[in-house]
Amino acid sequence: MDFVKIILFISLIYGLYAKQKVPAGACVSKIVNGKLVQIGDCEKNDGSDIVRLIKKSRDEKIKAETKCDVTYKKKCYRAVVYDVRNVTFTDAKAICKSKNGKPANIYDLKHYQLLLPYLRSPIPGGGWPYIAGQILMRIWTGMEYKNNQLLLSNGKPITIATEVWFPDYPSPEASRTNVGVVVDKDPEYADQGMFNRSPSHSFHGVICEI
Structure with a gap:
């Protein structure tokens, strides 16, 4: 019985942590190893996150390639x-x-x-x-x-x-x-x-x- 309580407690903590990381209705987008990864409610996302991430990745690449010597x-x-x-x-x-x-x-x-x-x-x-x-x-x-x-x-x-x-x-x-x-x-x-x-x-x- 104690073992079951421990498992339920861990599940509850993990669920609360997950909710804190990705709030309900939110969509978190990341570029991981060159691929777009989305977490959360992304069905209603208008694509602005994707555009922003692509622009940020491109700008960082240009900045690295055009540094002043x-x-x-x-x-x-x-x-x-x-x-x-x-x-x-x-x-x-x-x-x-x-x-x-x-x-x-x-x-x-x-x-x-x-x-x-x-x-x-x-x-x-x-x-x-x-x-x-x-x-x-x-x-x-x-x-x-x-x-x-x-x-x-x-x-x-x-x-x-x-x-x-x-x-x-x-x-x-x-x-x-x-x-x-x-x-x-x-x-x-x-x-x-x-x-x-x-x-x-x-x-x-x-x-x-x-």
Whole structure:
């Protein structure tokens, strides 16, 4: 008899707990392992919970994918790089678009100097040699060089400090319309900086402005 009373008491407590978790007439919706799980009276639910959960899940995913690695003048920057040179400018645009951004502009000398340590960070100690003895990374920006004029990604002309350019650049060749950055693991190495190339060239990646 005592055993039966104990079972009934446990059942009563569990029932009260369940009622506290999901009030009568309420519908609780959760996403568990990528699937929608609903508890309670969900037959009359108008679907707003589902819409809200989907939006929240999407927003959290976008936020995680578009985190700022560098911030300059309230703009967010994030580089995507690979250990092989396999990214054309067309690829670079697609990569940044997937991050809800675009290939980045470099607005001035201070901005360039802020980005350099960050761009060097993914280069391994052994480097990715392009010429023996160099530890280089080439990365796209969103800028262009046309008719002897540096342009932002929106086509607006801009002037930038000469020390930002790679030695003997920018090149006047008409086919070299797109601007990248050569970065060496050694900050004291002379041959690094912005340079212009044909958009069909393959670089290690792109710096995105988000």
